[in-house]
Amino acid sequence: MKLSLPPQPILLPSPVLIIGTYDSNGKPNIMNAAWGGIASSKPPCISISLREATLTYHNIKKNKSFTVNIPSEKYLKEADFVGIVSGRDRDKFKDSRLTPEKSKLVNAPIVKEFPYTLECNLVNQIKIGSHTMFVGEIVGMVADNEVLNSNQFPDIEKVRPMLWGSFGSMAYYNIGIKIGESFSAGNELNCKK
């Protein structure tokens, strides 16, 4: 039976995006964001939505750059921690024992321990209700050699990213198994091709 329910921002699965920025003193900071996704293919762009209350919001406004770092599941505690405390009060890199590295392309730090990172320059910002959507052009990607496939793309089975179960579970999950090929599995229904 279908039920009509009040609107909720529940997307399943939601990603776990660790956003890297520098504050006004040049101190590197990271925060955990679930609101975001790819915004364009050419040029490649990604959007993230943040509240003005966050330090990261102000860091992006100032520096016009950010990184999106994808944690592997073994960094669950670290990823969650940087979503609990504020960089105004804490050195989140230090307290989580993660290592900031300089990006060669953008004015934002890379999380050394995480398998791969999208390096972004701000190209658009749109205020939408409680959040501001920051659209970043992905100008480069940094990845651990061992998570790449033969095409030099990050391989989900090697990255082992987490995902967030949103408000229905308030929990993180790992990925399961491959269940089908994209642009392929559906051809079975393509009787008129």
Add this chain to the structure above:
Amino acid sequence: MKLSLPPQPILLPSPVLIIGTYDSNGKPNIMNAAWGGIASSKPPCISISLREATLTYHNIKKNKSFTVNIPSEKYLKEADFVGIVSGRDRDKFKDSRLTPEKSKLVNAPIVKEFPYTLECNLVNQIKIGSHTMFVGEIVGMVADNEVLNSNQFPDIEKVRPMLWGSFGSMAYYNIGIKIGESFSAGNELNCKK
């Protein structure tokens, strides 16, 4: 070893979003989109990015409404199929044997067989390179009673959504197991709390 790589729109995991719209003749259509994410909490908003070449792009421009339907993993073939063919040539609901239902709130169809659906009215559109980002306010949610938890939120373990492995795998995956609680697991590192 970290490698510097060309920019790619690779977010892991990417969601599998089945976008429901009506065409100019009122025929219901669905397409598979991976570019999108939650854009705001209050009001709840979601963004999806589409190329102008798609029928769905024009349907949203006309009707100012769309649905985001989340398929469970058992609908892998159907979800993939509606990303392979165009609604200009085909009746994708009919060919995939899925059932369009009228939304009570927005001018866009709901996929009856899928566990839950976000009903959206267009509130913003931004051209970003190859894609246009459509921001929809989620004005309602429709869900199968059996996928809800006690708070009436869709439960990821009952929804069993798919995820897409992006260009590194060109494959769909299911979710694995719960690996930790959010806003909780990181407290172990919160030595100064």
